Amino acid sequence: MHANPEAIMAHEVQHDGHHVHHQSFITKYIFSQDHKTIGKQFLITGMIWAIIGGLFSVLFRLQLGFPGESFPILETVFGKTWAPGGTIKPEFYYALITMHGTILVFFVLTAGLSGTFANLLIPLQIGARDMASPFLNMLSYWFFFLASVVMMSSLFIQTGPAAGGWTVYPPLSALHDASIGSELGMDLWIVSIALFVVSTLMGGLNYISTVLNMRTKGMSMTRLPLTVWAVFFTAMIGVLSFPVLLSGLILLFFDRNLGTSFYLSDIVVNGQIMPNEGGSAILFQHLFWFLGHPEVYIVILPTMGIVSEVISVNSRKPIFGYMAMIGSLFAITTLSFLVWAHHMFVTGMNPLLGSFFVLLTLLIAVPSAIKTFNWLTTLWRGNIRFTPAMLFAIGFVSLFISGGLTGIYVGNSTLDIQLHDTMFVIAHFHLVMGVAAFFGMFSGIYHWFPKMFGRYLNPTLGYIHFWVTLVGAYLIFWPMHYEGLAGMPRRYLDKSPWVSFNQFGELDRMISIVAIIVFAMQLMFVFNFIYSIFKGRKVTTQNPWKANTLEWTTPIRPGHGNWPGEIPEVHRWAYDYSKDGRDFIPQTEPVGANEKIEH
Amino acid sequence: MQTFFIVAILFLGFLITFQIAKTSEYVSVLKGEEKSRRQSNRINAFLLLAFLIIGLFGVYYCNEVFKGRLLYVSASYQGESIDKMMWITTAITGFVFIITHIALFWFAFKYQESDKRKAYFFPHSTKLEVIWTVVPSITLTIMIGFGLYYWFKITGEAPKNAMVVEVTGSQFQWDFRYPGPDKVLGKKYYKDINPAANNPLGQVWDDPANHDDIHATGEVHVVVNKPVKFIIGSKDVIHDVGLVHFRMKMDAVPGTPTTMWFTPKYTTKQMKEITGNPDFVYEISCDQMCGKGHWSMRGVVIVETQEEFDTWMFSQKPQYYVAFPDKDPSNPAYKPDSTAAGNAAISTGNNKAKTRQ
Numbered sequence: 001m002h003a004n005p006e007a008i009m010a011h012e013v014q015h016d017g018h019h020v021h022h023q024s025f026i027t028k029y030i031f032s033q034d035h036k037t038i039g040k041q042f043l044i045t046g047m048i049w050a051i052i053g054g055l056f057s058v059l060f061r062l063q064l065g066f067p068g069e070s071f072p073i074l075e076t077v078f079g080k081t082w083a084p085g086g087t088i089k090p091e092f093y094y095a096l097i098t099m100h101g102t103i104l105v106f107f108v109l110t111a112g113l114s115g116t117f118a119n120l121l122i123p124l125q126i127g128a129r130d131m132a133s134p135f136l137n138m139l140s141y142w143f144f145f146l147a148s149v150v151m152m153s154s155l156f157i158q159t160g161p162a163a164g165g166w167t168v169y170p171p172l173s174a175l176h177d178a179s180i181g182s183e184l185g186m187d188l189w190i191v192s193i194a195l196f197v198v199s200t201l202m203g204g205l206n207y208i209s210t211v212l213n214m215r216t217k218g219m220s221m222t223r224l225p226l227t228v229w230a231v232f233f234t235a236m237i238g239v240l241s242f243p244v245l246l247s248g249l250i251l252l253f254f255d256r257n258l259g260t261s262f263y264l265s266d267i268v269v270n271g272q273i274m275p276n277e278g279g280s281a282i283l284f285q286h287l288f289w290f291l292g293h294p295e296v297y298i299v300i301l302p303t304m305g306i307v308s309e310v311i312s313v314n315s316r317k318p319i320f321g322y323m324a325m326i327g328s329l330f331a332i333t334t335l336s337f338l339v340w341a342h343h344m345f346v347t348g349m350n351p352l353l354g355s356f357f358v359l360l361t362l363l364i365a366v367p368s369a370i371k372t373f374n375w376l377t378t379l380w381r382g383n384i385r386f387t388p389a390m391l392f393a394i395g396f397v398s399l400f401i402s403g404g405l406t407g408i409y410v411g412n413s414t415l416d417i418q419l420h421d422t423m424f425v426i427a428h429f430h431l432v433m434g435v436a437a438f439f440g441m442f443s444g445i446y447h448w449f450p451k452m453f454g455r456y457l458n459p460t461l462g463y464i465h466f467w468v469t470l471v472g473a474y475l476i477f478w479p480m481h482y483e484g485l486a487g488m489p490r491r492y493l494d495k496s497p498w499v500s501f502n503q504f505g506e507l508d509r510m511i512s513i514v515a516i517i518v519f520a521m522q523l524m525f526v527f528n529f530i531y532s533i534f535k536g537r538k539v540t541t542q543n544p545w546k547a548n549t550l551e552w553t554t555p556i557r558p559g560h561g562n563w564p565g566e567i568p569e570v571h572r573w574a575y576d577y578s579k580d581g582r583d584f585i586p587q588t589e590p591v592g593a594n595e596k597i598e599h
Numbered sequence: 600m601q602t603f604f605i606v607a608i609l610f611l612g613f614l615i616t617f618q619i620a621k622t623s624e625y626v627s628v629l630k631g632e633e634k635s636r637r638q639s640n641r642i643n644a645f646l647l648l649a650f651l652i653i654g655l656f657g658v659y660y661c662n663e664v665f666k667g668r669l670l671y672v673s674a675s676y677q678g679e680s681i682d683k684m685m686w687i688t689t690a691i692t693g694f695v696f697i698i699t700h701i702a703l704f705w706f707a708f709k710y711q712e713s714d715k716r717k718a719y720f721f722p723h724s725t726k727l728e729v730i731w732t733v734v735p736s737i738t739l740t741i742m743i744g745f746g747l748y749y750w751f752k753i754t755g756e757a758p759k760n761a762m763v764v765e766v767t768g769s770q771f772q773w774d775f776r777y778p779g780p781d782k783v784l785g786k787k788y789y790k791d792i793n794p795a796a797n798n799p800l801g802q803v804w805d806d807p808a809n810h811d812d813i814h815a816t817g818e819v820h821v822v823v824n825k826p827v828k829f830i831i832g833s834k835d836v837i838h839d840v841g842l843v844h845f846r847m848k849m850d851a852v853p854g855t856p857t858t859m860w861f862t863p864k865y866t867t868k869q870m871k872e873i874t875g876n877p878d879f880v881y882e883i884s885c886d887q888m889c890g891k892g893h894w895s896m897r898g899v900v901i902v903e904t905q906e907e908f909d910t911w912m913f914s915q916k917p918q919y920y921v922a923f924p925d926k927d928p929s930n931p932a933y934k935p936d937s938t939a940a941g942n943a944a945i946s947t948g949n950n951k952a953k954t955r956q
Binding site (some may be wrong): 071073074084090091094125135145163164165168169170171172175176179180264265266267268269270271273278279280281282315317318319320321322323324346347351354355358359362363365366368370372373374376377379380381382383384385386391394397398401402405406408413414415417418420421422458459460461463464467469472474475478479482485486487489491492493494495497498499500501503504520523524528537574575578579580581598 | 602609612613616617619620621623624635639640643644646648650654656657658665666668670673678679680683685688691692693695696699700702703704705707710711713716717718719720721722723724725727728731732735736739742743745747749750751753754769770789790792794801831834835836839841843844846847848849850852853854856857858878879880882884885886887888889890891892893894895897901944
């Protein structure tokens, strides 16, 4: 192979400005090995999934807000099998909520988020021409694409997609007779997620090795921007926990199709006596949540990094407590592996074992509190510019506080007895890892869109987007806590048979209407996104946000290889804002003779 | 037609918003970008403050609106511990919620961009960082302490005098089994499940302990002020016995029996008076996704006095007699059995008949 790929790349790039690049459309936009293009591919695929997943939530919110009412258009679109007479059938409802969860957690907030920002930012911010293995990186996207195709195809088969909840607990997911969603749809779910795991591993290994090995001269680990630290820890979590999910799913596949009894024992389903004996249904939950809980940190850590960066840049202040921020990321990463069974307090687990998980779970609140207070202190005495990115970052902090505090309720086993599997849990995790992660992602998109496409997103639309989404998110999820406190179980299609849970009819209607408005607003954002790629205001300066990090030292539209000449050398950390009377001091600027290094 | 209108309105809304956004971009070019940027900065800072104030009021408003629709007093003694824990947690987190939100939005408003001020270079302060590591740690330790104290109290062994009831979930109904006068639940084997032969739970009829076990579907009777222990299982997929009024919950897992116990405090009748709702019943909800009928998997708990319970129990016939009518002493076709097991069964049955008379 080539002796020195970097030199060759630099050589190619130097020629960039002079004549037409030799890349064809296919190698440039489809099978691209450029980390920036791969990041955009992840982002756009993730956005397509987000629209589908969001649309599903609108559909089941129609059912929850207007139970029993008929929407003829549903029958027109989904046919008599799934929506007879324009009402959503139970099977359809459960397929919708299952796919909503699967799509949003895995395809949007894992691949769409990490895939986008790890790919875009790692090489640009550490000063590398590309990832450690651009080819593996490309494969990572294409495995994700394959996973997407398989999952998408499960939406169109006769028996429908998986419908046992995104956690796919067996025996429900293991027995073909237990639910229509446990037919072919479930097999496709397993295959798709298996491909997804492969994609995540290839991406994750690449991110880790790139951060460890390819930092530019002077870029010590403690000079890395927090975005890089965050995606670095995220990749670690993914690499260590996704294989466990894969093994759990393989066993599930065996139980489904090869007659093994890993998760099955003593079952009579649909009048049919199953031969399986000796398996444990709870075993799957341990394997699932060993990924499933770290997964929520895979979702939230990258956005913590983004928010730290955006808040610092737009407050014109260094991020407060940089080392504490890294330390708390590390603490969260470590603890994330030790708390999984807090999802299982009421499975009949030994209460003593449960008590350890209470302790470790509530411990996570400490690094989370440190991060929150550090963000607040970063805002304190700043000089704040409210770009759309900054607003979303502030919204993130608010949502993270609101959703995080309710985690102290559900993480405490005593309260979890009452709150487990109620709407309270829905409200909790949607605020803290659903909406908050989306806010972090939006923040990142508004902030780095100029780097991705050389144009700005329309800021006025950004402001409207922010305010409608923030107010909407609180209107949707805040009142849900009360439903949960009243004991209303989650995943209930209709509360009319119940005496205890039917007092929230109007509230459910209000939530559904707001959800539709908020969803429409997201479509507006997608429109803004597409429109701005082609017609947005052009970026005219190299460093539009006056930021210190390396990505703003590249040309406005960097080619493959990122820097036309030498990779810049780094002399300081990324957060010298408002130091010594200067608005900002880029990382590339050497330390002055009399300058005091605070960090 | 209606759909068409909704789509048209949405589309129009889209178009108008987009035009506003587009125009604002042109205006900002005309007015000078710096100036219009500063203006939108002021507007957003003000909106953030407004959001804080309206939001906090909204939280108060929600509390007022919903407080009548939440749970009533706990119907079990154990649930009272959970309610206490709930109040402790709400007090602490509520305080933190308000303080941090005021700080967040107030800082955002107060320190909005201004020429009069320079941002303050403040990269770290060990003192502050120690404070907000130590204070949350102490607070959480307190909450963990309270939580675990109540947790062990609730999940400990059931008292010896507890009444035992077996609960079995299946798609999509609840079955209950009482041990009968011998206070022993007979053996079960899942391959013996045969609803057509009146054996829906798979009771092993060779086990004489089974011969007096009472089976009921949909409704479970328990006695007020007497601890009750549920032995929980499932025939097919994982279900969950959710007893919202008793603040209790436990999964029903096929192949792995689980238990839960509590002491009912109010009878159904008393609770009707407390809530002022004549239709009030204690409900069992399935709280673990179990298939298409999950949302309608409902059971009822009837809490009554010992006398009422005894009367009800007396009217029940053991499932054994339902499965084998000729073994039922009250049946004219009753034939005494000659096997040993049969004898034992008959003697228990006779004893029961005697005690009931």
